[in-house]
Every structure is written in C-alpha cells, then in structure tokens.
Amino acid sequence: MMSREQRTPLSEWWWTVDKLLLAAMLALIIAGVILSLAASPPVATRIGLDPFHFFNRHVLFLVPAIVVMIATSFLSPKHVRRSALVVLVISMILIVATLMFGPEVKGARRWITILGVNIQASEAAKPAFVVVVSWLFSESSRRPEMPATSMALVLLAMLVTLLVLEPDFGQTMLVLTVWGALFFIAGMRMIWVLGLAGVSAVGLFTAYLTVPHVAARIQRFMNPASGDTFQVDLAAESFMQGGWLGQGPGEGTVKRLLPDSHTDFVFAVGAEEFGIVLCLSLLALFAFIVLRALSRAYASEDLFTRFAASGLAIMFGTQACINMAVNLHLMPAKGMTLPFISYGGSSMVSLAYGVGMLLALTRQRPSVEMEAFGAANASRAYA
Numbered sequence: 001m002m003s004r005e006q007r008t009p010l011s012e013w014w015w016t017v018d019k020l021l022l023a024a025m026l027a028l029i030i031a032g033v034i035l036s037l038a039a040s041p042p043v044a045t046r047i048g049l050d051p052f053h054f055f056n057r058h059v060l061f062l063v064p065a066i067v068v069m070i071a072t073s074f075l076s077p078k079h080v081r082r083s084a085l086v087v088l089v090i091s092m093i094l095i096v097a098t099l100m101f102g103p104e105v106k107g108a109r110r111w112i113t114i115l116g117v118n119i120q121a122s123e124a125a126k127p128a129f130v131v132v133v134s135w136l137f138s139e140s141s142r143r144p145e146m147p148a149t150s151m152a153l154v155l156l157a158m159l160v161t162l163l164v165l166e167p168d169f170g171q172t173m174l175v176l177t178v179w180g181a182l183f184f185i186a187g188m189r190m191i192w193v194l195g196l197a198g199v200s201a202v203g204l205f206t207a208y209l210t211v212p213h214v215a216a217r218i219q220r221f222m223n224p225a226s227g228d229t230f231q232v233d234l235a236a237e238s239f240m241q242g243g244w245l246g247q248g249p250g251e252g253t254v255k256r257l258l259p260d261s262h263t264d265f266v267f268a269v270g271a272e273e274f275g276i277v278l279c280l281s282l283l284a285l286f287a288f289i290v291l292r293a294l295s296r297a298y299a300s301e302d303l304f305t306r307f308a309a310s311g312l313a314i315m316f317g318t319q320a321c322i323n324m325a326v327n328l329h330l331m332p333a334k335g336m337t338l339p340f341i342s343y344g345g346s347s348m349v350s351l352a353y354g355v356g357m358l359l360a361l362t363r364q365r366p367s368v369e370m371e372a373f374g375a376a377n378a379s380r381a382y383a
Helices: 009-016 019-046 053-073 077-101 121-142 148-165 169-185 190-210 212-222 230-242 266-298 303-327 345-361 368-382
Strands: 112-114 117-119
Touching: 019 053, 019 266, 019 345, 053 345, 077 112, 077 121, 077 148, 077 303, 077 345, 117 345, 121 148, 121 169, 121 303, 121 345, 148 169, 169 190, 169 303, 190 212, 230 266, 266 303, 303 345
Parallel strands: none
Antiparallel strands: 112 117
C-alpha cells in the first residue's frame, strides 16, 4: 500500500484520483471484453476469419487504450489543455488528409491508413475539441475583452465542415450537442442556444434533402416498410428473446445474422445472452459515470476544469445514449460505438484519451487559497 506521506507522482495520483470513477471505467472495459467474446466470433466466421479475430484485436486495442487513459490522468489541467490543442490540430490535419487520400467506403471517407494502421481521426478530434472549446469559454468569462466565444464558434464551424465533408453526420450531431451544452453551461444567452438548435435543424433537413443515405435512414425509421430494416429488426428480436435474464453466455442465435453485432449492435447481443438485467446494469454504469463526473466538475472552483469535465462527461454519456437508442429503435441508425463495449481501435483509444482527461480534471486538488496558505506557512517555517 502507498502511504500518504510518500511524495512520488504515483502516490499523489493514487490519493487524488477519483477511485469510484476509475473503477466504473474499468468495469465497462471488463464488460466490453465479455461482450466482445460473445458477439464477435460469428461475424469473424461469416467473413472467413479466425473465430477469435475481432476478440483478439479488441483485447490488443485495450493495451494502448489503458496506457493512454492512465498516462493522461496524471496530467495537470494546464497540460490537459495543451495536449488537447496538439491532438486537435493533428486530428484536423489528418481529417483533411483523409478527405484527400482516404479510401471511399459506402460513399464516405472516414479512414486513413498510416504505417499499416487504420485511423479514424474524427474520433480523436472529439475529446480534444471539447477541452479546447471549454478553455475558450472559460477565458471568455474571465476576460470579456477576448473574442473567445467567436473563436469557439469558428472552431466549431471548421470541425463540423470537415465532418460533413466526410460525411459523418452522427459525429457532427454529437459535436454540435456537446458544444451547445457547453455554450449553455458557460452562461451564454438562451437565444444563442436556440439559434444553434435552429441551425442544426436546418442542417439536418438539408442533409435529408441532399444526402441519399441520410434520407434513407430517416425514412426507414419513420416508416419501416419503406426500406431494409434487417439489422434493426434483428436487434429488437434480440431483446425479446433475451427477456430479463437472457439465453445464457454463448447461447444467442440472432447474433449469427447481425452483420454489425460486434460494433453498432453489441448492446443487442448483450440483451439476448445476458438479458435486460445486464442492459439496465450497463445503463446504470454509464449514468453513474456521467453524474459522478458532473458532480466533481461542479465542485471545482476553476472554470476551465468545470467546463471541460462537464463537456467530456456529456459527450461520453450522449454517445452511449445514441448507441443504445439505435439498438432499441428509438432513433435512426448511426455508426456510433458504445463506449468501451463496441469493437474499434480508433474509438477505444480516443475514448480512453477523453476519459483520461476526465480523470485528470476530477482529481482532488487544493484550492488556490489553500495553496497560497500552505506556501505562506512553508515560508514562515523555513524562515
């Protein structure tokens, strides 16, 4: 056991990190490993790969993800802000490179291969964007003469433009939602929040009119008879067959037909094999993480820490809600992963980076007044 008297970076991290929040994240990671083992073998077998291909890669992705999460949680708020700025700039450059050189898959360019590794740069851009915008909003509150809000709006327009060009409307809506929430938390006027909502609605309607696959997804959601609802129907059947306690580990049958059972619809696989009890447990775990992070954020006296931790928590929770809502056919299908549960290297490492920043920002730190008081006492003792 580490003593509180030890003054090492590891001991200071251990005694200041939110252990309940960390434990909840690790519980999600363990749940993801179990559900990946349940959901991925049928998909791998169906496309001619080793049955444990996706499971092995899921576990392999966890290694850098956990390293990134723990390493990032050691950072101070100042270094969190600086790292986010660097990651955001690199991510936006990679998104531009993806639009220019990335392969087109199903009418979209979202992936680029670097040194044999497929990278979805938009995943890394999300948490970094939240932190940088949080800093701008906090600066706007501290220094009204600084055009920080205008800079945040320009940054939003830049990232949204790149995401729409891919196109990736799921990520676009997530970024807009979190930006609007931060805008509201920062105390901006409600008229601007409503204006953002109106612009988003106009953008969605424009996408419906101009982008065929977006229109098709919305039409299938509103009228299932208008198109192919194969995956959504199978997901609904998974919930019905699973009941409260599920069919049992490895006993699910619907997953053998679901093309995306290891990614977008892993929640449905969990429902069939482990029942609604597991689904409610996962929902409670996500809710605990978001509420715990928000409570720690609002206990902070530093505006940047408060905004950034809130934004990261809202983004994490919103992404989980979107994935679960799609599985339950409560909203049109989107390619949104379930945090730490769905298969996906870029998503997992980027989520780990965001969660690491969240852990870093919610660590217990003395207030400015207590730090000044301690420094004064130390100087008197030295004198």
